[in-house]
Amino acid sequence: MAEQLANHGDIKNFQDLQREVIDRGLCGRCGGCASFCSADDMNALSFDRTDGPRLVCEDSCVKCGICYLICPQIKALDSEVREKFGWQAPIGNYRTITSARTTEAKVAEVCTDGGVVTSLLRYALKKRIIQGALVSRQAGPFLRQPFLAREPDELIEAAGTHFGEVEHLDEFGKAYSTYCPTIHEMKKIGQLQLNRIALVGTPCQIYTMRKMQVLNIVPADSIVLTIGLFCMENFAFDAKVTAALEKKLGVAIRDVAKLNIKDDVILTTASGEVLHVPFEAVDEVARPACMACPDFANDFADISVGGLGSPDGHTTTVIRTGIGQKIYNGAKHDRLIKELRFRSKEKARLHRTEQMAKITAFVRRKKSRARAALAAESA
Ligand SMILES: Cc1cc2nc3c(=O)[nH]c(=O)nc-3n(C[C@H](O)[C@H](O)[C@H](O)COP(=O)(O)OP(=O)(O)OC[C@H]3O[C@@H](n4cnc5c(N)ncnc54)[C@H](O)[C@@H]3O)c2cc1C
Ligand code: SF4
Ligand code: SF4
Ligand code: SF4
Incomplete structure (x- = not known):
């Protein structure tokens, strides 16, 4: 060090x-x-x-x-992290890319996209490859809290972004943020003397942890598996901005039952109406740090995941490292996850090419947005 x-x-x-x-x-x-x-x-x-x-x-x-x-x-x-984790343009080091979904009914009921994150973690916990997973669970609408799951069933609580209606009303009037400070919770790992932990996080969170690993410092030495979410932006807003946003979207935030982010922001209301909102329409409530952030595909995770590039109910899964491959293969072998089937190898190849093209387009878009934000800030 x-x-x-x-x-x-x-x-x-x-x-x-x-x-x-x-x-x-x-x-x-x-x-x-x-x-x-x-x-x-x-x-x-x-x-x-x-x-x-x-x-x-x-x-x-x-x-x-x-x-x-x-x-x-x-x-x-930056250069030390890139070197240690073998970064290559445009999306970082990777071995393969798939579309997959969970086969576990209780995960499928609550997950965000295909439930791959939850089933991979459940597999790793059951096989004792990890002792726990640092995830985030819903604490109210647009509000999550960090959570160290030690049992496979505790991961069900952390999956997805469905909002319970009761907490909805209790939490209303407070400040909301879809961002969850999971990394800060890492200090608990040392206190509990755990040394094989998985971390699920946004690119900024995984990147901070990788920098800690380059420096060989606590508590990052206990993180043995990272699952990184794709991330275009996160939101933070108070009651005043909520009112302006509701007017613009034509939907009351308290009626939103599920939030997902894929090619755009997807809001599902309690009555089942699905609303697609382009990022540009909600940029004003994105956190300022997100506008200056260049990493979309979570380039330094062991496995990166998102909805972009997969049909509904599936997770796009980018397997980057040996440990990532081991967990993915194990969960597939134990039939906890299942890959999207194609009629021919040619169709499968075409699907992967389309996935890469979509991810690369978002990678470029986010990098150029970050450059513009930083240029505007220093002007
Ligand atoms: C803020 C945010 C922005 C995203 N942006 C995009 C995007 O632009 N494009 C895209 O394709 N995909 C995006 N994703 C990823 C996508 O929404 C799904 O999380 C991903 O496809 C995995 O789906 P799943 O069904 O396999 O996960 P699940 O099995 O449902 O598990 C989800 C996991 O994510 C964790 N999690 C949920 N919210 C947070 C949070 N705020 N911070 C840290 N961890 C969290 C949960 O604890 C859980 O472990 C984003 C996710 C988040 C949280
Ligand atoms: S972004 Fe930087 S300053 Fe802010 S909490 Fe993370 S490490 Fe600290
Ligand atoms: S604030 Fe803490 S981590 Fe930062 S320089 Fe001081 S002692 Fe070191
Ligand atoms: S956009 Fe960047 S800074 Fe914002 S939550 Fe996502 S990874 Fe973190």
């Missing part, structure tokens, strides 16, 4: 992070900085999902600079 730090000349610390990221509105609230600082018992930082990280005890800060280096918005370590 000392060698890694030496490569980066003068050590920058949280005050630099405050100036270069937080004050510029680029903090994505991943919680990585505070997670490391508290997991390593320095506790100089606190973290709140609404306010983000904050320096609470200057005397505790040993100026190690780790919080600065692991922030996904900081370029330091």
Whole structure:
């Protein structure tokens, strides 16, 4: 680790992070900085999902600079991460791409797309390849909380994005965010002395964790499997913006029963009406950090997943690494997941080509949006 730090000349610390990221509105609230600082018992930082990280005890800060280096918005370590995880243009290292779905009825009932994430994790837990999975579960409409699932059935709670009607009303009037600060919860792994954990997260979350792994620091050393969600953007809005949004969409947020993000944002109402909203129409409630974020396909995960490129009820699954392949093959062998069937090898090849073309188009779109946002910010 000392060698890694030496490569980066003068050590920058949280005050630099405050100036270069937080004050510029680029903090994505991943919680990585505070997670490391508290997991390593320095506790100089606190973290709140609404306010983000904050320096609470200057005397505790040993100026190690780790919080600065692991922030996904900081370029330091980009080349080290790319090298360690064999990144290649345009979507990162990968072995194969499929469309698959769960065969488990109770997963299919609640999942977002094909339920592949939940069934892969359930397989890995049942086979004791992992001791737990850091996921996020629904805490209300447009509100999720991080959750360490230790039993296969606990993963059912975390699958999908269906909103219960009762919590709907209780939660109304608060600030909403589809983003969940899962990384911050990583500190629990060390406290529980677990060393084989899976992490499900957005590209910014997986990237923060990969930077921690490059530096070989706690608690990232306990993450043995990463499942990365495709991600165009996440939303955060308060009651005032909710009202404006409802007017624009023509639907009351409290009537939304399911949220999905694929080629666009898909809202399903309690009465079963499906509403497709283009990203451009909801960009105004996307978190500012998301507008400057370049990673769509979760380039550094072991397995990346999304709905884009697959028929309804299926998950597009990009298998990138050896451990990713092992879990996927095992779950397929045990018939927990099933691949989309084609009439010929030619049709299967055509489907993969179409999937790659769609993913690559979104990868380019997100990178160019990030470039434009950063150029506008520094103008
Ligand atoms: C904020 C967000 C943006 C997305 N954007 C796109 C997109 O632009 N295009 C696209 O094709 N797909 C996108 N996805 C991925 C897609 O919605 C599905 O999650 C993915 O296809 C897996 O489906 P599944 O049925 O296999 O997962 P499931 O079996 O339903 O499991 C979903 C898993 O995701 C976890 N999860 C749910 N919400 C969050 C969250 N906010 N933060 C961290 N983990 C979470 C759950 O804990 C669960 O483990 C996005 C997902 C999220 C959460
Ligand atoms: S102790 Fe290290 S990780 Fe914590 S705030 Fe200071 S520089 Fe950052
Ligand atoms: S590491 Fe995450 S929470 Fe910390 S400043 Fe960077 S984006 Fe924000
Ligand atoms: S767009 Fe997705 S990956 Fe990027 S900062 Fe927002 S939530 Fe994170």
